[in-house]
Amino acid sequence: MIIESEDILLAHCKKLIEEKTGWGNSEKWANQDFEELSQRIFEVTAITLSPTTLKRIWGKVKYDSAPTITTLNTLAQFIGFEHWRAFRQSHFPKNGNTEPVTVQAHANGKTTKKANRPYLFSFILPLLLVLGVVSWYFLSKDQPTRSLIDPAYYTFSSKKIVAVGVPNSVVFDYDASKAPYDSVFIQQDWDPSKRVKVSKNQRQHTSVYYYPGSFQAKLVIGNQVVQEHNLFIQTDGWLPLINLKPVPVYFKQQEALNDGKLGLSVAQIQAQSISMKPTAPMAEYANLRDFGDIKTDNFVFETSIKNTYQEGASVCQFTDIGLLCEGTAIMIRLSAKGCISDNNIYFIDHNISGKEHDLSKFGADFKDFVKVRCESVNGKVKIFVDNLLAYEFPYQSPISKIMGITYRFQGTGLVDHVKLSKGDGKVAFEDRFER
Template sequence: MTTEDDNLQQCRLLIEEKVRWGDSSQWQNQDFEALSERIFAETGVSLSVSTLKRIWGKVRYDSAPTATTLNTLAQFVGYDNWREFRKQPVLIAEETAPSLPVQNAPVPVFRPYAIRWPWVVGVFVVLGLVGIWAFQKRAKPLHIGEVTFSSRPVAKGLPNTVLFQYDATDSNADSVFIQQSWNPKLRFRVDKDGHQYASTYFYPGYFRAKLVLNDSIVKEHDLYIKTDGWLGTINRDSIPVYFPDKQIRRNGAIELTETDLTEQGIIFQKSVPKTSLHYVQPLGELSGSTFGFETEVKSTFNRFDAVCQHVGIMILCSKGMHFLQLSRKGCVGELNLSFNGTHISGKTTDLSAFGVDFSDWVTVRCEVKDKLAKVFVNEKLAYEGRFQEDAGKIVGLRYYFQGTGAVKSARFYDDQINAVLL
């Protein structure tokens, strides 16, 4: 009989196979940070690092995972929800015994199992010895002394090269890495005896750069990659396409058009690209836990893959982010909201007020006071709820579009600050 633990184990195995990051027993905190970001990118729901560690048994936790957590994990591996995932057979490795001979049938003299068995034993012995050797090598304690780590951007705008200064010579580490952010794919091996490394950042944001010795993060610091005014991008895994402020400023709005994209070789019939509009600049001591924000936004493309016209608004904070999402009315079941680790899914919450008609500008207003968030869409209360974690200070703003979109106004404010971005 299949138990819930069997289903959860099967889901973990599918996730490990999908990400291909090696043995999960060796995963470090940065791996769970990367997994959290990847799950959010694909499902729109952000599971916290602590939640993922509980799922993988890294942190003791006696309660069962929530329905939201299970549904999100199932969606990440290709199922609609946890209920659909549970319908699939759980593949449990079992030893298969040789079948009995049919009555009166001749019994062959050749016995492959008897011949293979010594080889199987030998392979396991060798693997065991190799495993012991590898464990002993890995288990060498890491000793560090006066280790230093700092950085500075060399330019204004994007892309931007950052010069890292480091000193890891006062350690017994076998390997030294510099990691740009949460993403372990952006980890680069450096010379242990060296002191400088240059790394290029292609997107703006507020990052947490890391110095990694062997597989341990020993130093971290904040790194702020700012935009020069507004910046448009065609988002790609490789180098993005950039559109500077003066190119996308039209008739009092910030806008990416179909002409902008087709001139860059985009063929919408093949694939509708994801695009963004960024404004990443200091906004004073504006708290991400108590602030006001209002904007006018519009999706301007609704063909091919973009029929739902998803629009995302991300408020970047020094300790996290808030995320709002809009779409056409018929697609609200696919929407998600997030307030610094508190996640709301359109599959389990009525987000119908976030379904809009993009033939005109859509007004969005977000009021947050002492971690209580209220969101108004076209002056109608669309959501109200609390979040728990401090978001730090607000450091920027980012819009996501399917194809093309525009922003007519954007403003942050509190009792003392009125930051008009557009």
């Protein structure tokens, strides 16, 4: 029988991943297993699938929607396929044979396929099992096992050098002396590429944070996160900056306030010897603070914005509106109408890509200010653009505290008004920039 069901294909894909990790039945996997799987997938594919997304795929978190094609492509690449389509096609014989095709994953990530024949299994399968047990025995003698990495053996904490503002150096205190090998890392946030190898025999490491945010700092042994904690770097009011690597260019809040609007001019940016062509950098405005007890399951966010730059390669006028949350974020992208394919919505761990969904209502001409409203009330997220419903979807969990507001304009832009409230109308923060 030819395998046609996407559910069956996904189940088989998960089985191959479980076999590749060698961690046993996924029913017994804990949160740290999904953390480690997320990092292993990143190392192979350079794409991050969050632990929450993986838990949803494995049925640990209730979720009714199917995985996106981006997620499926990443899972297929992890087990050695070019993309999900190639994984699906591998289950269909190319010569017209009606016998089912079995896909086998190897340690090197490559895959092979063959027709099922019972007499082969009766002889080869027992032999493979014996060889596997023998190989595991000899390999395990030379490698530390995952059971040795007990989080209780490690400590990890941090302290900020500056109470408010950036740049901000953070001193991490850690004890990794019981690590079974020398692969000890401190990771600044969720991104596995931001790891720094440290000595397991040392006790401190210092990192510089150039951007404000709510970060999930991690102590990693091998590929396993053994300790983590939230690190909140807030701003003193609005922080205007130009997003450059490795260090952004900062401005003072008063420099970006003019006529009841928040925004830098092109002349102000160019005065810092920053080129606007061929592609202008992103101008960013961030306000991270304690907004009180307002969370992602019950809020209304309203703002009015305008992208004011459309020169050279910045013709798409990409504009990002963000709510930074504890350990995660909500991001809404607007653009010129002809560029909506590159728009996206990211809500905690729910990614909606303009390449896979119709986000045409997030296209704007920016001749006038664009009103945007995002609300999450009673398990449903609704986003309005100029008072018209642009997108909606159900969302239950996870729930995170809102800790910051950000705007990013390709080139530059203006913010006319911002308001953050609870679902019952109680205002947590409002600014009309009337200084």
